[in-house]
Structure formats: C-alpha cells, structure tokens
Amino acid sequence: MNFAVLVFPGSNCDIDMYKAVEDVLQQPVDYVWHTSTDLSAYDAILVPGGFSYGDYLRCGAIARFAPVMSEVRKAAEQGKFVLGVCNGFQILTEAGLLPGALIRNKSLKFRCHPVDLTVENANTAFTNAYAQGETVRIPIAHGEGNFYCDDETLAKLKANNQIVFRYAGENPNGSVDNIAGICNERGNVVGMMPHPERAVSKLLGSEDGARMFKSVLNAFASKAQTGAGSGAGAR
C-alpha cells in the first residue's frame, strides 16, 4: 500500500506522519510537495498538521488552492483514503471535502496536551481497528480546533454516522457537540484535530493512534479483496 504525506510551506507534522507510517506499517511512503499534480501512485493521502502558508487569511484557506489539492479531490472521489490531521483537517474543510469549519478555540488559548477521545464510528477506513465506543488517548495541539457547523449540517452528520471522534472529557476548544473528528458520507475521508501520528509508541506517551494507521491498511486489504473500484467498501 502506497502512502503520500503532503507537504505545504509551513507544514510541521509531516515528518511525524511519515515516520508513523514507516514504523507502524512498514509500507512505502513518500513526501509529496504541494505543487505536485499527480497522486495516481498512492492509495492513501495523509494531510499533516502545521501552519500551511502561515495560516494567513484563515487556517487552510490558501493551501486548499495548492495544485495538489485537485488531485486530493480526485483521489477522494475515487474512494482512495484521505486523512487530514489538525491543519490537514482545516484544509479539508476549506476545500469542501469535509463539512463545517474550524474556528478559534473558545478559550483563545493554544491547547497542547493529551486528550481522551471516544470512538464514535469504528466503521471508517481509519477507525476499523478500534472498538465502537472505546476511549483512546491522543494528543491535541491547536489554537483553532473549534469545530463549527450549522444545526442542519450537524443533524446530517449524526444521521449519516459521520462523527468519528468526540472529546470524552473536557472539551478543549468549544467544538459543536464535542466533535473532535468527522468523516465524509462515504467514510473514506476523515479529518480530526488530535494527532494520531504523535501517539504511535508507548515512548511517546500513548500508542492509541497506531491503530488508525493499521485501520487504513485493513481497509485497503478488504477493498483489494472485494475488487478495486467498489469504492464504498470503507463503510
């Protein structure tokens, strides 16, 4: 399974993401620069955290127009697996690949510490190795992780089972319905504020994030079994 880790000017979690794939899965992984116009070689696209384009204007607002993003859209439509973490999540919402938006933390503080998350949907491409309702510990590090969407969108997210993670304890940013991560309707595109790539080894304080990477490998294997192109297999 081939992984791409996108790199924008200002990405700073790209190395962690790359190492997580390398260490947890021992699968081929490449850094892909934001100017790339071909992602056809990759089965999963990982959009890492950081401060792409200095967070100018809004987080992710400029990155979403990078040449590589039309390829990400194509990959998502083809049913390939796309994960956006932190700034990657912000980019995916700005690009319209995921609903809602991420706004300033209610506290106005940059919050950087481990949090407990409830796995609300263990059927996505990135969460199939978790148990439904399980609590996992994964760190956050953001100043603008307050997920917002209108009531109509929230009702849709709930109805389609698109809420992937909720904060289990205190809500660190004021997000709607304690949302920490969501997916698209098809379940192949996931965005989340917490950083699973920073929780892949006990030495890092938690290895609960490692199963996100194992999950996508499972999803890829079962997609290969049921025949490529069936796409929606992830759900």
Next chain:
Amino acid sequence: MKATVYVTIKENVLDPQGNAVQSSLHTMGFGEVAKVRIGKYMELQLDTNDRAQAEERVKAMCEKLLANTVIEDYRFELEG
C-alpha cells in the same frame, strides 16, 4: 478602482475574540459596550475601471477565498 472588503464572523457563530475584548472593555469601565464582533478589513487595488465587472469579480473573490461562508459574512465597497 479600489475595493474595500469587510469580513465578519456570522451572527450565530461564536466570536471568542470579540467576547474577550468586550469583557476587557467592561473591566475598563466601558460598560455600555453590549457586543463586540471582530472581523477583517482588506483593501484591494483593482486594475480596472469597469464597475460592473469589478462588482462581479470581487464577489467571486469573496466567495472563493476572502471569506469562508460557512462561518463568515462579507460585504464590500467599490471606489474610484
């Protein structure tokens, strides 16, 4: 021609910065401040004299990039 663009957080979306500034103003004795909303102000110098076209183009800029209409409202003025 010059375009002045104002981007503000939608009425029904929480503006934590605005709230913090309001409470600071209250602390300073400006108790009459009932609400503060913080937004962005942008000046765009346009290479055109065609007002109708500018109107249409600036609107497209706002919709595509300058504002995120999930959370923000925008308005703009054209001058010159």
